[in-house]
Amino acid sequence: MAIPQHTIDQILDRTDIVDLIGQRVKLKKTGRTYSGCCPFHQEKSPSFHVYRDKQYYHCFGCQANGNAIRFLMDIDSRNFVDVMKDLSSQTGIELPKDNHDNKRLAYKRESAKPVVATPKVETKAQENAPVQADTNNFETDPFEAFQYQEFDPSQFDLAENAEPSFSQEGNLYDLLENVAQFYERQLPNSKSAQKYFKHRGLSQETLQFWRLGYAPEDWQHLEKAFPQDIEGLKLLGLIRSSDSGRDFDLLRDRVIFPIRDAKGRVVGFGGRALNDEIKPKYINSPDSEVFHKNQLLYGLYEGRKQRAQDWLMVEGYMDVIALQQYGIHGAVATLGTASNTEHLNILFKQNSRITIAFDGDAAGQKAAKRTLEIALPLLNDGRELKFFVLPKEHDPDSLIRREGIETFKKLWDQAPLLSDFVFALLSQQFDVTSPEGKSQVMAELNQLTELLPKQGSYRYLLRQFFREKLGFNKKWQAQVSLDASLSFNIRTKDEDFAVAILMNHPFLYIHFENLRAVIPQEELLAQVLNTFDKVFDELPDDQELATYYMLGACSRFHQELSDIMQRTNIQALTQAPEMADKLASEYALALQEKYLKQKLKAPLSLIESRNLRQQLNELTKKIGLRLLHS
Template sequence: MAIPQHTIDQILDRTDIVELIGQRVKLKKTGRTYSGCCPFHQEKSPSFHVYRDKQYYHCFGCQANGNAIRFLMDIDNRNFIDVMKELSSHTGVELPKDNHDNKKLSYKREAVKPQPKTELKTADSQAAQIPHEPASSIDIDPFEAFQNYSDFDNFDPAQFGDEGFHQAPIDGNLYDLLENIAQFYERQLPNSKTAQQYFRHRGLSTETIQYWRLGYAPEDWQHLEKAFPQDVEGLKLLGLIRTSDSGRDFDLLRDRVIFPIRDSKGRVVGFGGRALNDEIKPKYINSPDSEVFHKNQLLYGLYEGRKDRAQNWLMVEGYMDVIALQQNGISGAVATLGTASNADHLNILFKQNSQITIAFDGDAAGQKAARRTLEIALPLLNDGRELKFFVLPKEHDPDSLIRKEGLETFNRLWQQSPLLSDFVFALLSQNYEIATPEGKSQVMAELNQLTELLPKQGSYRYLLRQFFKEKLGFNKKWQPQISLDATLSFKQNMGNEEFAIAILMQHPFLYIHFEVLRAFIDPNELLAQILAVFDRIFDELPDDQELATYYILGACSAYHLELSDIMQRTNIQAFTEAPEMADKLASDYSLALQEKYLKQKLKSPISLSESRNLRKQLNELTRQISLKLVHN
């Protein structure tokens, strides 16, 4: 079975390589990459790196590298077709059933029939056109006679030879046709003062118009057929030519400014058209779905943002918002193609960065859209992913906000956008009187429904519920004001390992911070044995935090004497009652222990190569610790 390149590209675009490799290799986020011990050779220090933005892996030890397809082929010793079938099933991208499906991108081009030559009025000119016949023997225009032929539509030039006819190539390619159409629309823009005025009114520079390849579709109802007479079949496959009920063909986009839409590879796959007359409805029209255009899986501006190496990603509503932001130096803005955002759209953005922002209008419709997006996003929020909600001031979209309030104001409001936890609390609490027990109960009931949508694995479910309880004043009691000095004095009386164990027993979901220690710690230590228990049963932990604590204590019953002593001496509950504090301390102690174990391993490395890798890891870890101290 031959698989076309565009299908391979689509499958790779929809495959999260970090998630795929993470099922086989324990990965830890290190800067913009994920690292772990290479599965292709024996090593104790991680030199295997996965790059989510590039969808690529590389081992600096054995030089193994490639994409998701190569990883599965090498790790399981499988052939290409088997791997593609698995990824096809996982991503929902259908593979061709046979070689005939490879022709879906092709269409039959038509032969161009010569047009009447109105200049052939004299015998001299006729003789010049047909040199084999004496001029005196021709009394009529041969082209006119040909057009009046009764069976003209069924005429086969092969019956008469191909003199005077240009035979087009048998097959055309949809991608090539789309590129030619984009160039055609670009060339039409200088011919329309109205279209040029529209872009000037929106504040777009000549450079921006050229960068986004903006164009104009003429008013003529058949302008594409006239421009591409050989490619009518392809134009119909793309949905750019429609057929009326009366059987007449007409162009979909007419008298509209044109926004070419590119896929992640930079290929033109469709067009958006905006009416120049606001009374025409709909205002925006997009190309219909086709073999190359699937609007539910595309984001306008994604290719351009990736080309500009955008770091921060913002989902906005329309094409002009994306373009205006890019013109003002903000790369990474994207928009859906006339559809509501869906899980595919969000996953595409999370592949670019684990932290993304979605902009919404400040009106009731915007709030409704935000709630819908929230419910779509929650199942995707694995640990490490962060979603912010940018609620725009009323009467503004990003384009108008920048033009009227300035770029500085826009950036400030973006930076102040609430995290999902704060946004959800504001969204739910505004409908109830949260000063009353009844109101608090209603908020928690709605929250429980939402958190059921979150992934069962990871700590976010637990932390979000604890956050709401804190905000609503549940279990209010005196809590010690924990300062850095207090934490440091506490550490003098307790070993880091014992404190880590105490945190794990009280807050089992925070195992995610300590899991990385299993790669460094001596397996005979108590903490290593506790982490081994967590590794076996973590996916089975109950969602409720209190039940999870009982569950893990039961699972660790073989160590109950040591655990009982540690819990009594630490008084851990007083220090970690606030979930934010528990999470912060878990992160801090994990980093401290990683530093300790790395320094221990550096004293007796197995090889010079391992020594270099350990030193590199220690330097990166030291940088992370320094950054945390600065932020604290």
């Protein structure tokens, strides 16, 4: 059974790991975690910790770790699918059916009409063409000779000994593929459709890559091409019924854009009218068993096929296609709907850095504000969102054609990050030169940051960024030597810089939390981290007050902390919130790697050795990706 990642994520989101593990292990609240004796090895002192906010567990003894799924697999020696079935029933989230269960994809095919012999009067194109009884696999349109004309049975003789076939089941995916091929074959027959694509500057290679086609203007062209598949076409919404009961095709006299899912299967169609006077200009096939507009992005499959690295969400099909033709392979578009959290999460799974393009008019600004609100809850640490506001009267296609690809790429590179975009947006609304205006900006910001994830440092960093932008001056300055080095010197340990960062920026503890699992307890940093774990939830929201709070909580280390603050002069190095966050992340990763390697030299058991190696491999990949994007 193939279970999509988004389904796994939904199940984990709805599973409380503390409640789940608490059914097997006696847990006690200790600071920010729940602790108990590890169920995976014998111990007397509790070293097994469960983190509710991260939905994660870790044993400081044998190094067992993972999420709810891993816990159930290891504790019961069960396979992944069995565990997922249990969690599915507990959370109420349905798993996809087994591959052999295709009932929802099936429809009843009608009995084939008697096979017809070769027409008495043939066109030149048909003289050497074989008779084809199965219209689902034709090479040329079998109705080309009489399309758009009344069917006259007297022109044909029934083939001798012809027997009607029995009804059978069809598959919606197969039908969609056949319809896509049908529309592709109609494109050469329409001069207006070819003229439209030529006017948009599309090459023959581009037409073939995107499988673009044309839907004839005949109101029943699909019924004629697929007489056995009427039920399936109705299930897909490609054939509709009027109030009078007459069937008609949804897409007529339109250029066709096949829509493919993440596996490359055709799941629906978009159609654009060739006459701008016809409304609506664009029509998409409706949602069906295989087509869910809110969960798909046009161009995602094609971008992944071309191994796109940078992803840009644009407005329409033609923008995606034009950008691909110019060598930008990571453009995607929603399918006639506004962007939603599902769309953004799909893109964030491709890359932690994504960009959304908006028109420069009032409607574009309104769309940008809406996207901002739905994006904020998704911005976990490490994710980056940029807002590419296009010049007025331009879409990506027209901008490239007028300014060139290099200018387009430059504007994309210069697109503001979410932090800059929000500041510019609020600065336009309020007078940031006055105390009142600054207060209003901060009030608006506080409302927005409430939408951000509570875990992570971005909420804190965004507030600090605004304070810097608005010129807020800190009253408190650390007492450090003016002669202190501004560079990381060899004599100062990485652990000391980590301590200094934590004291000056307490909310960055989130980066160092995992380090507690591997660092020796005799280290000063380990004792500081243990203190943070106990009081972190009680920290004041203001950074300055939080620093004082932690200095008080760590008063027994006053002499050591004072010495470290003077030697590192970390405040001068981390004036910008972004730099503080970057350094915290780098030191946390480096220290985890250091202590994991140390523990691997003398593991207490084979189980601990295996768990440590697994953690080190994952950490190495994470460090490699960070270096790649730095």
